């Protein structure tokens with residue numbers, strides 16, 4: 001009896017230790033497809049456009065407190081505690097100056113940091129993981145042309161157990177959060193496919209416009225169907241599904257105009273986080289891309 005108990009105790013300790021090692025084990029670095037590189041010609045220009053479309057800057061800039069562009073430090077309050085965004089300027093010591101292409105792709109598509117540590121999904125890699133590798137590298141190329149700002153990252157202030165970073169690994173496994181590619185749907189127009197890519201991957205619209213469950217995961221079956229508990233307490237309207245009744249009445253041009261100027265068909269102006277998405281992001285897209293987003297959104301909200 002005693003011997004059995006002893007074995008049980010040993011087995012428990014070994015299993016716990018193994019679980020701990022598995023959790024803390026750094027994620028591997030994948031080899032990138034041959035021939036893709038952030039150093040290829042034209043990448044920085046392409047990246048400048050995508051950084052706007054992906055709205056990287058508003059999060060990685062503590063504009064309110066006089067911070068520098070891309071140097072991070074912006075506070076993001078969530079139900080799990082307070083996050084401070086890291087420095088993604090090309091500073092060698094405190095930014096991403098020394099990151100390799102493969103490390104950068106791993107961060108955006110896998111949600112893994114430079115040392116192989118798990119990154120929290122407050123960084124919306126849950127959407128960016130759908131981006132094309134070339135697009136991710138174009139973003140890196142652009143960031144590398146920006147001012148290097150020496151500014152060490154601030155520690156997040158999270159509640160236990162959320163403060164234990166490695167637990168994100170379990171969460172990813174549970175929810176199937178892994179790199180994805182969005183194959184074009186041949187039954188749809190090129191504009192629709194472009195719109196779907198911009199909404200799903202780059203523009204990460206679902207991060208705010210989809211409801212979240214108790215674990216903070218966007219509910220896939222209610223894609224873009226609105227979120228009563230959006231960022232900073234904002235109610236985020238539905239762009240698809242039964243609750244998008246109002247939005248279903250917007251024309252293609254009205255949607256595209258809104259994404260450019262923020263004015264709604266009833267002459268109201270976009271407020272809060274959406275005003276920022278427009279002024280830092282969709283306003284700078286080409287008219288063609290805004291119409292592509294409109295085409296895609298209309299296909300979700302209008303009955304067919």
Ligand code: HEC
Nearest residue numbers: 054055056059083085086088107113114119120122123124
């Ligand atoms: C909604 C806010 C938000 C947006 C938008 C956002 N990020 Fe972040 N990002 C974060 C947060 C928060 C972290 C820190 C995550 C952590 O500590 O685990 C982060 C981490 C990172 C990291 C890892 C840095 C490090 O030192 O480990 C990189 C690289 C990064 N972001 C790049 C980008 C790029 C490029 C974009 C645009 C394509 C972007 N981010 C958009 C919030 C954001």
Ligand code: HEC
Nearest residue numbers: 203204205208234235236237247269270271272273274277
């Ligand atoms: C950071 C959170 C956030 C992100 C990301 C976001 N939105 Fe919004 N969106 C909101 C909020 C909040 C509102 C409501 C704004 C208001 O009340 O003026 C809104 C409103 C809208 C509306 C108006 C709908 C209506 O019925 O009034 C449209 C259209 C829209 N967003 C499209 C998009 C698209 C397209 C994207 C991705 C490119 C996107 N949003 C990304 C938060 C967000």
